[in-house]
Amino acid sequence: MTKWILLAIGTPVGLVLGWFCFLVVVMRLGYAPGIAAVRRFNRRFTNRRVIKTAGQPGASASVIRHIGRSSGTPYATPVGVTEAEGDFLISLPYGTSPDWLRNVRAAGTAEVVHEGRSYRVSEPELVSAASVARYQSRSERLGLWLFGVDHVLRLRAAAIEP
Numbered sequence: 001m002t003k004w005i006l007l008a009i010g011t012p013v014g015l016v017l018g019w020f021c022f023l024v025v026v027m028r029l030g031y032a033p034g035i036a037a038v039r040r041f042n043r044r045f046t047n048r049r050v051i052k053t054a055g056q057p058g059a060s061a062s063v064i065r066h067i068g069r070s071s072g073t074p075y076a077t078p079v080g081v082t083e084a085e086g087d088f089l090i091s092l093p094y095g096t097s098p099d100w101l102r103n104v105r106a107a108g109t110a111e112v113v114h115e116g117r118s119y120r121v122s123e124p125e126l127v128s129a130a131s132v133a134r135y136q137s138r139s140e141r142l143g144l145w146l147f148g149v150d151h152v153l154r155l156r157a158a159a160i161e162p
Helices: 004-027 032-050 099-107 131-136 137-144
Strands: 062-067 074-079 081-084 085-092 107-113 116-130 152-159
Touching: 004 032, 032 074, 062 099, 074 099, 074 152, 081 107, 081 131, 081 137, 099 107, 099 152, 131 152
Parallel strands: none
Antiparallel strands: 062 074, 062 107, 081 085, 085 152, 107 116, 116 152
């Protein structure tokens, strides 16, 4: 009986720990096929759940609304935002090549919905994670270090009046 209990508890725990270790290794090494697999998984499953509450007061994520560079199609992407002296900081765990980031940099502007308010953001600038660490919580800095995040997107924010 004890074996079955250990198996029932140990298997899910082992799978979660294995996935987490895989994620850390892939992100730290910058292994492109692994990062692409994580991005596909997040786009297909995680983002669809997170986007439902993103941008609302108390939500764990905000939303960045941007326009496609080639298609002109409007998109909404959930992102983690940190406020810094009137600017927004968005950590870039997938590096500097995600489509949403290329769209924002090409347009030079976007809209961020954060804590229930909409902001027009402009002047996208890539900065080192170390240069903005003072604005981030200890847990954010630990996550950036653990996953080997080197860059952060800094956006100048201006509130959009309702």
